[in-house]
Amino acid sequence: ICKGGAYGWHGRKLQAEGVYYDSLKTESGCDSVYQLTLKVNPVYSFAEKQEICKGGVYAWHGRKLQTEGVYYDSLKTKSGCDSVYQLTLKVNPVYFFAEKQAICKGGTYAWHGRLLQADGVYYDSLKSEAGCDSVYQLKLKVNPVYFFAEKQEICKGGAYAWHGRKLQAEGVYYDSLKTESGCDSVYQLTLKVNPVYFFAEKQAICKGGTYGWHGRLLQADGVYFDSLKTESGCDSVYQLTLKVNPVYFFAEKQEICKGGVYAWHGRKLQAEGV
Helix, strand or coil, rough: CCCCCCEEEEEECCCCCEEEEEEECCCCCCEEEEEEEECCCCCCCEEEEEECCCCCEECCCCCCCCEEEEEEEEEECCCCEEEEEEEEEECCCCCCEEEEEECCCCCCEEECCEEEEEEEEEEEEEEECCCCCEEEEEEEEEECEEEEEEEEEEECCCEEECCCCCCCCCEEEEEEEECCCCCCCEEEEEEECCEEEEEEEEEEEECCCEEEECCCEECCCCCEEEEEEEECEEEEEEEEEEECCCCCCCCCCCCCCCCCCECCCCCCEEECCC
C-alpha cells in the first residue's frame, strides 16, 4: 500500500508495514493459516516557497503562475504512489512613484543624483528588499524666462519714466517681474542721454545801428535766445547779449575872417559851412 493508505484483510484495516497472520478452521478442524506480508511504499511530499515580482511569471510544472497562492501537483512513483509537490508562491509588490515638477529656464532640478535642466519625462528605479523594482517617474516642465530689451534716448536735463523710476543718467537698467509660473521676466533698458548745446556770444552795436542774428534785425540792448533741434531732437540753445553803445553829438560854432584858416580835428578849414 502507499503510506497513509489502508489495506482491508480478514476484517482488519492495516496501515503499518509488517507480516500479518490469520487462521481459520477447515471442515476437518484443522487450521488454514493465512500470512500477509504488507509493504508500505512511501508517499513523497515536496514543499517549496518562491517569490516573484508583480507582473512577473514563475514557471512551475508546466504552468506559468502570476498570482499569489498555494499550488499543488502530483506524480506517480514506480510503486504507484503519489509524489505530492506544493508551491507557496508570494507576489511582491512593484512600487511606482510619479511626481511633477517645474523649473525656470536656465535653472536645474536635482533628482536621484542627477541635475536636470531639460523638459521631459525621467525614470529611475531602486530595488526593494524583496528584489523588486521601485520605479520613480518625474515629469519635468521648464517654464520660460522672458527677456525684454529696449533702447531709449533723452535730452540732458530730461527724465525717462521706467517701471516706476525716473531716470536721468545714461546707463543700462534692469527690472524683473514674476510670471504666473514664478519665473522672472527680465526687462533691460539702455538709456542714452543726448547733449543739449549752449552757445553764448556777446555783441555790440552803435545806437541807431542793427545787428542781424538768426534771421532777426536787433537794435535794442538785451539778452536774446534762439534754439535749434539737433539730430537727436535735443535743443541747441543760442544766447546773444547785445550791447548798444551810445553815439555822442557835440555842436559848436566858430568864426574866421575871410582868407583865414580854422584848424579842426586835424583839418584846415577855410570855407563857410557845417
